[in-house]
Amino acid sequence: MIEHVTLLAVERMLMSSAAIPLEMLEASRARLRLQRRPEAGFKVEIAAQEAGPVNVLGGFPVFPQRTLAELQRSDLIIVPALWRNPKALLRRYQPTIDWLRQQYQQGASVFAVGTGVCLLAEAGILNGKPATTHWHYLDQFERDYPAVVLQRNHLLTQAERIFCAASVNSGADMMVHLLGLLFGRDCALQVEQQFSPEVRNPFEKKVFYADGRHQHGDEDVALLQTWLQHNFRETVTLSQLADMAGLSPRQLDRRFKQSCGETPLKFLQRLRCDHARDLLQNTNLSVADIAAACGYSDSGYFIRVFKQYAQQTPGQFRQKVRAKLFTSEVADR
Structure with missing residues (x-):
């Protein structure tokens, strides 16, 4: 059962890539409470590398509730998309990258949107695994991270506990899938109906799976x-x-x-x-x-x-x- 969700706050992040997952989680919580299910008790916190406000795209401040050093364990980590080329930004976020690697090794699931996938690649947890990222950054991503199995033709990838979405819109699709895994298909369908069912196609049509679930041995x-x-x-x-x-x-x-x-x-x-x-x-x-x-x-x-x-x-x-x-x-x- 999921108990803790961390939204990673990073400079120049796209708030839409964080707000949509958070709103979907809260919609799930509301439904779970109506059903009196214990899963509704999960906690969501915004965390950052350092204390103090983090300026997102447009200069608006986000106020993290915790620093990463204070968070010993999280079950699900949401990594938002970053604005433009993230390369210069990544150099300042080595402690965040180390924390992501440690959390994944401890069993956390990680969901990254757009160029936020670069943080996962920097952590080395995508080596030998499929991933996707924003279309504008595909060529540079492939040069920078040759050990990652880049999926240029997929907007969504899943490799074990790592979920990647190429854009904010495809991130909404991935969240519906994640909610289904966490809380069941009925809950995910209810959230899907609340959030733009007209733009969502069945997840299975678009995702690249790394775990062979559709390439079984029978x-x-x-x-x-x-x-x-x-x-x-x-x-x-x-x-x-x-x-x-x-x-x-x-x-x-x-x-x-x-x-x-x-x-x-x-x-x-x-x-x-x-x-x-x-x-x-x-x-x-x-x-x-x-x-x-x-x-x-x-x-x-x-x-x-x-x-x-x-x-x-x-x-x-x-x-x-x-x-x-x-x-x-x-x-x-």
Whole structure:
């Protein structure tokens, strides 16, 4: 259970890269309190290398509650994005870099946004691991940190307990994923609905994983996953899937869950619902047409499945999305 979160305060940091994670954490706390869950008791503190105010981008002061030397242990550390080239700034932050390395070695998870990833690279905890950073800094990052496996085509990466987001917007996506890991999928979905569901695509479509969770060793299951990804519209039963894999339904269910964390039919429903989200956001197709396009012959059943998956009906999801896709000028015509 997470007990302590540290927001690292650094000169010339982008407040948006810190404010969004903090607001999402507080939204999670509110939901956890309503459910009377003990996880709501986590503490969030702003900490800096030295005592006194830290000037963020624009010259506004942030007042840390603790110095890093006073913090012996934290469960999650949020490292904000830094404005422009961070190279000169990094030279002044060796104690912060050492503290990050120590905290990670003690078991902390670290989430960095944009060029804040450089602090992790300087600490050496990204060596041999994938990472991403702001697109404007990719070339220099690759020159400065050749031991890091830079992922130029991914906005999000996860390597063990290290989470990187290339930008403030992708940082919001990563926070939803983190909240799911910390507090459960239902809590993460509620926060997602509160914070810009229209700009978020399913996390799994964009992330680069380093832990091999999607490259597991069960070849039969992997082949079946690939088939489902290309044929999710097909009507299929567990028995039919088991026949394809040359297993009994019970064996397939057990091995699929062991490898992927969910049953084959749950995996199929998720694929269909992910596709439905895209169609709801980007087309004018009716709910019935979207149900058919996703492999559901019964639109009522589709609505029930989607609501279970997204904690809202297809119509509610579309309404939230469309309300922010059009300006008031267009709406007035």
